[in-house]
Amino acid sequence: MLRRIGGYLYPRKEPSPRESRLLERKGYAVIREAFSPRAIGPLRSEILEIYASQPADGRAQMNDDYFRYEMFNKSPRAQKMVARREILDVIEPLLGEDCHIIANTCWRNPADAESRRGGAWHIDAGPHVPRPKGAKWPAKIPYPIFAIGCHIFLEDCPLECGPTGVIPTSHKSGRPPPVRRVMEDSLKCDGMGVKALSAKAGDVALFVSDVWHRRLPTGPGDTGRFFLQVHYARRDIAQRIKPTQAVHHIDDEARARIRSKRERRLLGIHPPGFYDG
Numbered sequence: 001m002l003r004r005i006g007g008y009l010y011p012r013k014e015p016s017p018r019e020s021r022l023l024e025r026k027g028y029a030v031i032r033e034a035f036s037p038r039a040i041g042p043l044r045s046e047i048l049e050i051y052a053s054q055p056a057d058g059r060a061q062m063n064d065d066y067f068r069y070e071m072f073n074k075s076p077r078a079q080k081m082v083a084r085r086e087i088l089d090v091i092e093p094l095l096g097e098d099c100h101i102i103a104n105t106c107w108r109n110p111a112d113a114e115s116r117r118g119g120a121w122h123i124d125a126g127p128h129v130p131r132p133k134g135a136k137w138p139a140k141i142p143y144p145i146f147a148i149g150c151h152i153f154l155e156d157c158p159l160e161c162g163p164t165g166v167i168p169t170s171h172k173s174g175r176p177p178p179v180r181r182v183m184e185d186s187l188k189c190d191g192m193g194v195k196a197l198s199a200k201a202g203d204v205a206l207f208v209s210d211v212w213h214r215r216l217p218t219g220p221g222d223t224g225r226f227f228l229q230v231h232y233a234r235r236d237i238a239q240r241i242k243p244t245q246a247v248h249h250i251d252d253e254a255r256a257r258i259r260s261k262r263e264r265r266l267l268g269i270h271p272p273g274f275y276d277g
Contacts (some may be wrong), residue, residue, distance in 0.1 A: 001142070004096040004235075016093040019206065023094055024142055027171035027211035030197055031204040034086045035152070040202045043077040044154040047106055047228065050074050059243065059272065069276075070241050071104045071228060078104070082230045087150060087204060094145045095234050102147065102240045103231040103275035109215075111222040115162055119215035121177035121187055124149060124231070124274050126210050131174030143172045147209035147233040153199045155226040162218035162225065164205060165194040171210035185217065209233075231275055240275035244268055 001012035001020065019029035047068070054074065056064040072079040082101060092099060109115060128146045129137075137143055157163045170177075170189035181187050187194070189212060196216055197205040207213055209231070231240075241247075248268045258264050 001093045002096060003093070004098055009096060012093055014093075017090050019090045020093045023090070023148065023206055023208060024145065026168040028166045028168065028195065028197065028205070028207040028213075029090070030199060031086060031090065031206070033200070033202055034204040035081075035084070035202040037202065039081070040154060043075070043081055043228070044201075044226070046075050046077045047071070047154065050106075051108060059276070061272075066107060066109055068106045069104070071106050072101065073241070078106075078228055081152060081228065082150075087152075087206075087230075087232075090206065091148050091150075091232050095148065095232060098235045099232050100235060100239060101230055102233045102237060103229075104241065105229050107225060107227055107229055109162075109225040111161075111218070111224045115215070115218045115222065117183065118162055118165075118185075118217035120182040121167075121184075121212050121214045122182065123171075123176050123212060124209040127174050127176060128210055129174050133175060135174065137172045137174065145171075145208050145210075146237060147231055149207050149209060150230040150232065151197075151199070151205040152228040152230070153201050153203050153205070153226075154228060155201050155223075157199045157225050157227070159196055159198050159216070160219040160221040161223055162216045163196050163198045164207070164213055165196050165216040166207050167212040168192045168195055170212040171208040173212075177212045182214075187212070240273070243272055243276045244270045 001016050002009045003012045019031055022029040050068055057069045058064060059069055060067045068074065072082055082104060125147055129144065151164065167189045169192055173189055177187065199205055250267050
């Protein structure tokens with residue numbers, strides 16, 4: 001646990017919520033009944049209207065209509081929801097009181113044949129502290145956390161709907177999931193198997209960006225998934241709300257002088273990655 005004092009990060013002395021400790025140790029946590037139906041119902045309705053009235057953003061690499069990006073820009077209720085203390089009280093002890101949102105995308109996955117196999121095991125970024133296979137992290141040093149994914153459930157997501165599955169403690173491995181095994185249901189890390197983050201509407205699931213995770217295969221009775229996703233990160237990590245083609249720090253004159261792909265990336269114009277589509 002940490003906190004920022006005078007611009008620097010220091011170990012946190014104050015007590016932290018149980019969910020914060022679970023995120024640090026296991027790489028995931030679920031805040032049960034974080035939000036009431038009175039809070040979730042209007043948010044769900046507002047987001048459904050956005051899906052109905054605004055076209056897809058054209059940023060997703062597949063099934064573009066499933067997603068809507070920049071949700072705090074599009075939905076006033078989403079803007080307020082992502083700033084609720086029920087979430088911030090859990091993540092701030094891990095990311096600092098000045099952490100910010102780097103991505104805010106809504107997911108609405110329908111029930112379809114494409115989801116029956118589930119998704120591939122992956123990590124969202126990093127690993128932030130990459131290490132060779134077998135190099136253990138010292139048990140006495142808490143593993144640093146740089147970004148946290150958050151799912152605010154707008155509908156129930158039981159096991160048959162293919163909730164996100166995580167492999168506990170895999171965020172400490174310093175490695176991504178093995179490429180040849182990304183579709184294996186039985187994948188393990190240090191002897192730990194999958195934990196399904198099934199949820200009810202109003203629950204909030206949280207996971208460290210480095211933890212191995214995937215959408216689990218769906219089953220009979222699948223009704224799809226619908227949740228507001230938020231990624232929070234340390235202040236040091238750049239926001240990815242808009243792609244760098246649209247938002248960067250390069251003047252037109254400087255941009256006209258670029259002559260190589262490396263120069264484009266060096267100056268801050270990157271191809272889309274996980275957070276920005």
